[in-house]
Amino acid sequence: MVRSRALYFDGHELRLIDDHVVERGGEALIRVGLAGICGTDLQILRGYASFRGVPGHEFVGRVVESDRSDLVGARVVGEINAACGRCDMCAVGLRRHCRNRTVLGIKGRDGVFAEYVRLPVENLHRVPDSVEDERAVFTEPLAAAFEILEQVHVDPSWRTCVVGDGRLANLIAQVLRDRVWKLKVIGRHQRKIGLLRELGIEAVEGVEPGDESSYDLVVEATGRAEGLSLALRLVRPRGHLVLKSTIASEYRIDLAKVVVDELHVVGSRCGPFRPALSALSSGSIDVRRLVDGVYGLEEFRDAFAAASSRGTLKVLLRP
Amino acid sequence: MVRSRALYFDGHELRLIDDHVVERGGEALIRVGLAGICGTDLQILRGYASFRGVPGHEFVGRVVESDRSDLVGARVVGEINAACGRCDMCAVGLRRHCRNRTVLGIKGRDGVFAEYVRLPVENLHRVPDSVEDERAVFTEPLAAAFEILEQVHVDPSWRTCVVGDGRLANLIAQVLRDRVWKLKVIGRHQRKIGLLRELGIEAVEGVEPGDESSYDLVVEATGRAEGLSLALRLVRPRGHLVLKSTIASEYRIDLAKVVVDELHVVGSRCGPFRPALSALSSGSIDVRRLVDGVYGLEEFRDAFAAASSRGTLKVLLRP
Secondary structure: OEEEEEEEEOOOOEEEEEEEEEOOOOOEEEEEEEEEEOHHHHHHOOOHHHOOEOOOOEEEEEEEEOOOHHHOOOEEEEOOEEOOOOOHHHHOOOHHHOOOOEEOOOEOOOOOOEOEEEEOHHHEEEOOOOOOHHHHOOHHHHHHHHHHHHHOOOOOOOEEEEEOOOHHHHHHHHHHHOOOOEEEEEEOOHHHHHHHHHOOOEEEEOOOOOOOOOEEEEEEOOOOHHHHHHHHHHEEEEEEEEEOOOOOOOEEEOHHHHHHOOOEEEEOOOOOHHHHHHHHHHOOOOOHHHEEEEEEHHHHHHHHHHHHOOOOOEEEEEO | OEEEEEEEEOOOOEEEEEEEEEOOOOOEEEEEEEEEEOHHHHHHOOOHHHOOEOOOOEEEEEEEEOOOHHHOOOEEEEOOEEOOOOOHHHHOOOHHHOOOOEEOOOEOOOOOOEOEEEEOHHHEEEOOOOOOHHHHOOHHHHHHHHHHHHHOOOOOOOEEEEEOOOHHHHHHHHHHHOOOOEEEEEEOOHHHHHHHHHOOOEEEEOOOOOOOOOEEEEEEOOOOHHHHHHHHHHEEEEEEEEEOOOOOOOEEEOHHHHHHOOOEEEEOOOOOHHHHHHHHHHOOOOOHHHEEEEEEHHHHHHHHHHHHOOOOOEEEEEO
C-alpha cells in the first residue's frame, strides 16, 4: 500500500489530493512516468460512464512492486481492460470484452493521473529501450488505431478516408498510410492538417467534389456527432465505416442510408499493444510532433484546459 | 405500348386509373399475375423515397412482348433494380447498387400494381413449373432474406435471434433456421408467433432473461424504430447486427454501445433471386401460410387497409 498524489474526480470536479491510497492487492504497483489526456477523459469529466475516482488510462511507468520479481524495475505500458478470465468472452479470447472487466480510469478501477497505479501483471508490456517515455505513452491510443486492422480486413486497394484530424485521427491515418495506397484525411484545423501533410499524408479541409459516396473505407474519428453524418456521406455502397468516437449520448443517424447502401458499420475501441509497440520501436509511426505540452499534476487545470482547446493535439501529465 | 389499369400514387393518394401508358422501350413487357404488398409500399404512401407513379415491386407474371423471343410466354419474376451497366458499381458486379439505377415501383420506374409492367430482360428469372404463382410472388422478399447470407458469413454455431415476426422476419427466420443450430425469434403477435412455431422455429413474445448481450447474430426486421433499440441490446460484444428495416426517418441510436462493444452493423436490402427460387422450388421455405388475402386492383383500399393492420402477414393483389 502506498499513498499517492492523484487527480480525483468526485462526479462534479477534478481535484488534486495528496493521500490517495493505492493497495496493490496481488497486482503490480507502478510508478507512473507520463500519462496522456485522451478525449474519453474529457468526456468522463462531463459525466461519461458515471466514473468516480482517478481518471486516466494512457501511461508509461516503472514497476515498483510485483509478485513477479523479474518485472520489478521494468519500464512498462499497460492494457486498460482488466479481465476476469472466467466469463464467456474471456473463454473465447476476447478479454478486452470481458463481461466483468474493470477499465483503467474508466470503470471500477483508478487510473493513471496519479503517482502510483496498480494493474494485473498480464496487462503489462515491457517497453523496448529504444522507445523513450514521450513516445511509449502513445502505445494505448496507437493500439486503438491498430484495432481497425484487427476488425476489418483492409484491402490495400481500398480508397480510404479518415474523418478528423485530432490526436487519434492522426494515429489512425499513420497506421492506414502503411496499409492502403489511397488515403485522404478530411480535417478542420489548418495546423493539424499541416502536420498530417508533413507526415506525407494527403489532408484537406472539408469535403471535395467527388468525395461523396466514393470511399471503400471511412474511419470516423472526430469525437463529434457531426463527424458521423459526414462520414456516412462518404462511404460507397457496400463500403465500410469504422466508428472510433465514443460519442457519449444518443445520436441521430440516418439508418436508411446504412440499409439502402448496405453499409458495414463497425464500432472500434481498444486495440492490440504489440503492433503499436513495434511501430513505435521501428519509428514507422511518428508521435513526437503530437505533444503540445507536458504538465505536472499540480498544473492539471492548465493541462485540461489545453487538452480541451480546439487546436491542441496531445497533452501529457508528469505525475 | 399498352394501356393498363394501374394504381397510381400522385404524392397524396393512391388512385385506380384505367389508362396508364406502359411503353416497352426495348425492355420486356409483362402481364402481372400476382403482386405482393410490402412494408416499403406502405412507407411510400407515407412519402418514403418521394416516389410518384405506380408502386409495387413484388410480382410474378408472364412475358407478353420482348426482343428475346424465347422469353415470350415465359412465367417470370424480376429483380427490382435496373442497372446502367456502365458505372463503377456495375463494373465490380454490384448491379443492385448501380449509381444510376431505377428501382421498380420505388425510384424512377413504374411498379407492378398494374396489369402491365416493363423490365429489362436481364432482370427476369424464369419460374420453375413446380412453383405456382402464389409462392413465386414471394421470390423478391425471400431474396432479401437470403441477402443476409451473402453479406455476413454466418457460422452455424452462432446463437442467432430475429427481432420481429412479420412477413419479412418470418422469411428471414426460415432462411436462418437452415443455417444455424440455435435460432430464436422475438415477436409481438401471438398468431405470428404461433405460425413460426408451426414451422419448427423457436418464437417468443418479448425478451427473456439471458437474452441481453448474448447473441452472436441479431437481425432487426420489425420495420419499427423500437425494434432497433431492442436488437442492439441483444447483440454480444463483437457480435453482428443486420438491419433489414428501411426505417424511413432518422432515428436515435446509442452509438456508445456500437463502439464500446465493437459491434458489426450491416445494412441489408435486396438479395439474390437464385437461392430464393431454389428454396421455393425445393419446398424448404414455406410461404403459403403467409398469405392473408388476395384482392383485385379495384379492391385496393381494402387490400392496403389489410396490409397495414397489425395482425396481417402478406396481402396480394391480382391485377
